Amino acid sequence: MSAPLIDKYRKLATFDWRKLKAAVEGEEHVRLKAEVVAKMKSEPIFHRDYRVLSREEQREVIHQRWKKIVEWGLFKDPYSDLENFHALVETLEAFDQGTSARLFLHGNVFGAAVKSMGTERHKDLVEKTENNQIVGAFCLTEIGHGSNTAEVQTTATFDKGELVFNSPNVGAIKCWAGNLAHSATHVVVYAQLHVGGKNEGLHGFVIQVRCPKTFKTLPGITIGDMGSKPGCWQGVENGWMEFKNHRAPLSSLLNKGCDITPDGKYVTSFKSASEKQSVSLGTLSVGRLGIIAKGMMACTFASTIAIRYSVARRQFGPEKGVENEIPVLEYPLQQYRLFPYLSAAICIRIFQKKFVEHFTEYMMRVMMGEKSEELSEFSKEVHALSSGAKPVSTWLGVESLGEARKACGGHGFLHMSRLNTLRDDNDPSQTFEGENFMILQQTSNILLGKVNNLGSIRTPMSTMSFLNSNPSKFSSWSSNPVDDVLSAYRYLTYHLLQTTSSEANKLKKSGKSSFEVRNEIQVHRAVNLSIAYTEHTMIDWVQKFITEEVDDVTLNTVLRKVLNLFSLFLLERHLATLYITGYATGGKFGEELREKLRLAVEEIKPEAMSLVDSIAPDDFVLHSALGASDGRAYDHIMEEFRKYSDEQPRWVCDLAQFLQKNSQNSKL
Numbered sequence: 001m002s003a004p005l006i007d008k009y010r011k012l013a014t015f016d017w018r019k020l021k022a023a024v025e026g027e028e029h030v031r032l033k034a035e036v037v038a039k040m041k042s043e044p045i046f047h048r049d050y051r052v053l054s055r056e057e058q059r060e061v062i063h064q065r066w067k068k069i070v071e072w073g074l075f076k077d078p079y080s081d082l083e084n085f086h087a088l089v090e091t092l093e094a095f096d097q098g099t100s101a102r103l104f105l106h107g108n109v110f111g112a113a114v115k116s117m118g119t120e121r122h123k124d125l126v127e128k129t130e131n132n133q134i135v136g137a138f139c140l141t142e143i144g145h146g147s148n149t150a151e152v153q154t155t156a157t158f159d160k161g162e163l164v165f166n167s168p169n170v171g172a173i174k175c176w177a178g179n180l181a182h183s184a185t186h187v188v189v190y191a192q193l194h195v196g197g198k199n200e201g202l203h204g205f206v207i208q209v210r211c212p213k214t215f216k217t218l219p220g221i222t223i224g225d226m227g228s229k230p231g232c233w234q235g236v237e238n239g240w241m242e243f244k245n246h247r248a249p250l251s252s253l254l255n256k257g258c259d260i261t262p263d264g265k266y267v268t269s270f271k272s273a274s275e276k277q278s279v280s281l282g283t284l285s286v287g288r289l290g291i292i293a294k295g296m297m298a299c300t301f302a303s304t305i306a307i308r309y310s311v312a313r314r315q316f317g318p319e320k321g322v323e324n325e326i327p328v329l330e331y332p333l334q335q336y337r338l339f340p341y342l343s344a345a346i347c348i349r350i351f352q353k354k355f356v357e358h359f360t361e362y363m364m365r366v367m368m369g370e371k372s373e374e375l376s377e378f379s380k381e382v383h384a385l386s387s388g389a390k391p392v393s394t395w396l397g398v399e400s401l402g403e404a405r406k407a408c409g410g411h412g413f414l415h416m417s418r419l420n421t422l423r424d425d426n427d428p429s430q431t432f433e434g435e436n437f438m439i440l441q442q443t444s445n446i447l448l449g450k451v452n453n454l455g456s457i458r459t460p461m462s463t464m465s466f467l468n469s470n471p472s473k474f475s476s477w478s479s480n481p482v483d484d485v486l487s488a489y490r491y492l493t494y495h496l497l498q499t500t501s502s503e504a505n506k507l508k509k510s511g512k513s514s515f516e517v518r519n520e521i522q523v524h525r526a527v528n529l530s531i532a533y534t535e536h537t538m539i540d541w542v543q544k545f546i547t548e549e550v551d552d553v554t555l556n557t558v559l560r561k562v563l564n565l566f567s568l569f570l571l572e573r574h575l576a577t578l579y580i581t582g583y584a585t586g587g588k589f590g591e592e593l594r595e596k597l598r599l600a601v602e603e604i605k606p607e608a609m610s611l612v613d614s615i616a617p618d619d620f621v622l623h624s625a626l627g628a629s630d631g632r633a634y635d636h637i638m639e640e641f642r643k644y645s646d647e648q649p650r651w652v653c654d655l656a657q658f659l660q661k662n663s664q665n666s667k668l
């Protein structure tokens with residue numbers, strides 16, 4: 001039935017997709033990913049079908065896969081082998097976020113927290129973490145507090161040379177910690193530290209919670225599972241933990257910058273409570289950078305599956321007759337719904353890669369012990385951008401999977417399409433590592449802090465320098481719409497910064513507290529400001545990458561088409577605000593923007609299938625009957641359907657008896 005039209009579409013492209021993949025991802029990255037995939041293919045534990053596993057089955061499979069990866073020695077310290085680490089992360093994230101969560105919560109969340117907040121005293125534990133002699137979890141969130149970390153209620157009280165942990169109320173019970181329910185032997189736990197009757201504030205501790213031989217919890221600790229969850233998260237052991245006078249050694253305190261002397265005195269080198277808090281929570285901002293990639297992967301899966309299926313799926317045609325039906329990808333509406341996410345998958349990848357390069361430079365300088373004003377500016381800028389890019393990227397990702405599911409019609413709803421599962425898998429990326437709306441406030445706070453320095457802003461990544469000059473209004477379109485989009489974003493960001501700031505001043509003058517002011521400026525102003533700033537940077541960096549790093553004319557041309565679409569798609573969402581802030585008047589600007597957007601979609605059409613090939617994971621990793629690279633969606637669907645031919649579940653006997661009984665009764 002399903003003639004693989006896909007090859008016809010592949011031939012329309014003006015470029016070689018393998019070359020594009022190498023240019024965007026880097027040849028070494030592509031090679032290393034292929035190596036990881038080959039290893040996975042060779043191990044039966046990584047083979048899977050479309051059966052929905054029970055919670056226990058999922059967890060056992062994840063455990064076995066985790067063991068294999070550890071045995072292969074693939075999981076290493078990211079800073080010692082960045083290339084291999086990124087290849088492993090990306091492949092595992094694409095294969096199954098449950099398996100990757102298991103690994104990274106131990107190594108990169110628990111392990112990184114012990115490393116960054118601990119000292120010499122914790123060296124042995126760091127080694128045990130790296131050698132996988134223990135399993136770690138990260139316990140910050142409580143039943144009553146997630147975003148407002150400063151108010152977590154767990155207490156750690158210094159008593160007779162030890163620390164005593166308690167959960168004083170239901171709201172103080174730790175929850176959501178991955179790996180905790182069954183596996184964790186050790187946890188990083190955040191608690192209010194009480195010394196000599198004084199609360200010294202939030203601190204990080206590392207404690208043992210289970211015996212690694214019997215897996216029994218230690219005295220004073222109760223741990224449980226959080227029950228069923230959607231998607232891959234069913235396989236992640238998110239757990240809860242309650243303390244009742246649990247005693248732990250004093251060395252549990254992660255004591256970089258603070259300590260308790262043996263005679264019970266709290267000492268610290270932190271100048272303020274906020275400095276202490278920012279160090280103890282510093283590990284969280286690293287995670288945001290990684291989560292940007294989750295949004296990119298979601299867009300990658302959504303566009304790969306939906307665009308390949310849209311070629312296999314034919315509906316309607318210019319004339320009657322099944323032979324006249326055309327692939328649904330031919331419909332401009334279908335293209336308009338899918339191609340922007342294809343462009344997002346490529347542009348977010350380029351942006352994230354650039355960001356990781358900047359971040360690595362920043363981390364190197366921190367590790368070298370630099371303490372300059374420029375570095376502290378760098379830290380703020382990294383924080384502002386990661387807190388904006390994580391929401392922008394994860395929202396796009398979840399949105400793309402929803403759109404792709406609808407674009408695949410009824411078959412998109414099948415488990416074997418993988419789209420609904422992926423949407424469930426990606427959904428919490430909008431919440432963990434900083435709830436999206438909450439962290440956008442961190443971006444706008446940093447931008448608002450610059451408002452009095454307009455004219456002399458100098459940031460190491462130059463993401464804010466355009467705010468130094470008052471951007472001009474729209475006059476006409478140039479030959480490069482991306483430049484025009486960037487001009488519009490500069491105007492938008494500048495004006496949103498001005499209006500948000502003057503609104504804040506007005507509220508302050510009217511006697512509102514700073515808490516009230518911060519809340520009242522969010523809707524339509526601060527939130528939009530953070531998004532506009534972030535999107536401007538994304539587009540700007542991708543344009544720089546294409547201009548400076550892609551010499552091949554065919555690749556340069558196709559990437560420009562991709563960025564053109566991405567930038568116009570994002571800007572169209574701000575059309576109302578652009579008019580409100582006076583960037584343009586009358587309908588002309590909006591009409592032309594939309595016309596250019598439609599044209600940008602049209603220009604992607606011949607390139608779409610090869611662009612998909614350039615981003616798609618191997619079929620083994622993609623695992624979608626609708627999105628397989630051979631374009632034979634119907635064959636794959638039927639292969640799965642046939643597994644359920646002539647099934648007769650046990651209850652059918654009961655049905656037969658019931659029908660018979662009804663027949664007998666009606667005869668009477």
Ligand SMILES: Cc1cc2nc3c(=O)[nH]c(=O)nc-3n(C[C@H](O)[C@H](O)[C@H](O)COP(=O)(O)OP(=O)(O)OC[C@H]3O[C@@H](n4cnc5c(N)ncnc54)[C@H](O)[C@@H]3O)c2cc1C
Pocket residue numbers: 105138139140141144145146147148175176177178233238428431432433434435437438
């Ligand atoms: C799958 C998953 C895995 C997780 N893994 C871990 C883990 O391993 N370890 C761990 O410690 N935690 C973990 N978490 C918890 C996660 O970090 C928190 O859920 C997250 O930080 C959000 O906090 P919250 O749930 O308390 O949301 P809340 O802070 O209660 O937010 C609820 C709503 O209120 C809004 N809101 C709150 N304050 C404001 C404000 N000032 N202004 C405007 N709006 C506001 C938010 O935007 C949100 O819409 C996990 C969560 C999930 C879903």
